[in-house]
Amino acid sequence: MSRLRLIGVARRCADEGEAGRLACGTFTAWVARDEEGSSRDEEGPNLDAVKRHHRLVLGALAEGAFLPAPFGRIYESEAEVRQDLLQRDSRLAPALDRAETHEEWSLRCKPQAAAMQPASTGRAYLLGRQQAKRDIAEALTQANAFRAALTESGGVTDCLALHRDGGELMFSLLVRRDARRHSLDAAEAAAFRLFPGFTTRFSGPWPLYSFSGLKADRDETPEARP
């Protein structure tokens, strides 16, 4: 018996009979099969498998709009895949529309104080940690203001925030592809204004991992998480 690993979802296409594709209502699910009892360590939950999942997603994106599944979404049968996706129909359909015109960007904001603090002595290290905690407490209170500023600037359609231990903020930005430059400039300006003393770093574009409608809770509660 084999389990099915969901790679992502595309619109229903004519070649659903191909291996690894499964018709689910108006969608086509891209799946990989894990043979039970297989010794294929590479399919286990390690970093290699995460990278492999990402490469499969990129391969699917080459064929058109695609919603990437989070890593590790496993089903016991084709019926379970269909049932889950059909329950998400109301979220997947608009998400696929967005996938035609949008892309995801990562913006990471890191407090400079922590990065610049030499760790050569315990006291300097602790002072740096205290400063970083103060910085991040202030930054978190402004995370929602940051989201609002981006949305109002046009181009950035949505924004999710994630707080990482150590004082770093990571934002997932849903950006209109045809307004990429404007949107990222606006995001950088907003970060500079709202997070003084933080360094910023963009990476992307990413597949719409954070806005796919396939994640468990975050899609419905896009709030900054302490």
Add this chain to the structure above:
Amino acid sequence: MPEKLDYVDDIDESETLVDLLDRVLDVGVVIVGDLRISVANVELLYLGLKLVLGSVDKIAGLSPARAILPETRGPLA
């Protein structure tokens, strides 16, 4: 025909890999690997990594999709 893609595909660099993990992981997933911390190419620390995302009740409530719970440790790239 889809337009030319320029998505991030070089994920071997550590900061980019962190960006990927931030987006690709969901609640209830356990990632196992090894982490090497080094400064100026001098390896300082080698850690076994087991990262659990999500509370137990959420993991248990993930149905019909199952959370992955590893039985063995896997290698790092």
